Amino acid sequence: MTISLSRLSRLSQPCPMPTPTTDATLAVLYDDLDSEQGRVCYDYFPVCPNASGVGMGDGSCFVVEWEDRVHFNGANFTDGVTFEVVLYQGGNILYQYADVDHEDPAFSNGLEAMVGIEDEVADGTYMLEYQSCAGTITNDLAIL
Numbered sequence: 001m002t003i004s005l006s007r008l009s010r011l012s013q014p015c016p017m018p019t020p021t022t023d024a025t026l027a028v029l030y031d032d033l034d035s036e037q038g039r040v041c042y043d044y045f046p047v048c049p050n051a052s053g054v055g056m057g058d059g060s061c062f063v064v065e066w067e068d069r070v071h072f073n074g075a076n077f078t079d080g081v082t083f084e085v086v087l088y089q090g091g092n093i094l095y096q097y098a099d100v101d102h103e104d105p106a107f108s109n110g111l112e113a114m115v116g117i118e119d120e121v122a123d124g125t126y127m128l129e130y131q132s133c134a135g136t137i138t139n140d141l142a143i144l
Contacts, residue, residue: 003071024119026093027117027136028064028074028084028085028095029066029113031071031112031117034069039066039067040069041049041065042062042063044063045060045062045063060088060132065082067080067083068080071102071107078103081099081101083095083096083100094143095115095141095143096143097138097142100137109135109136110134110136113131115129116131116132117144130143
């Protein structure tokens, strides 16, 4: 598997999925996030912490976390969102949202974001969309 962190945040996200620009995408919170504020961290765990607590056994996992990422709309926002994706050895994927409240309610709870998964085929044959610009993502939500 190859993961490109440069493709994880783009301006002018499309709603709804599928689109020609979302092929082979894990849309954890596909939104206009400022790439210069907050941080993105990732790590591989040979034995995934807390995996048995969510029914994933004792295998390895890869975690990517977006921490305190503010919305990019030209304003000087300081209140960012924090969320992560966990890729488990057995193929399961977990999206977790710690804080999805921006200081402007127009951007909170994924109101302008896509959340889902799309395969690498350009026509979007295989896709699972959880929400598309609906504002249904809440703090402490987990999607498996």
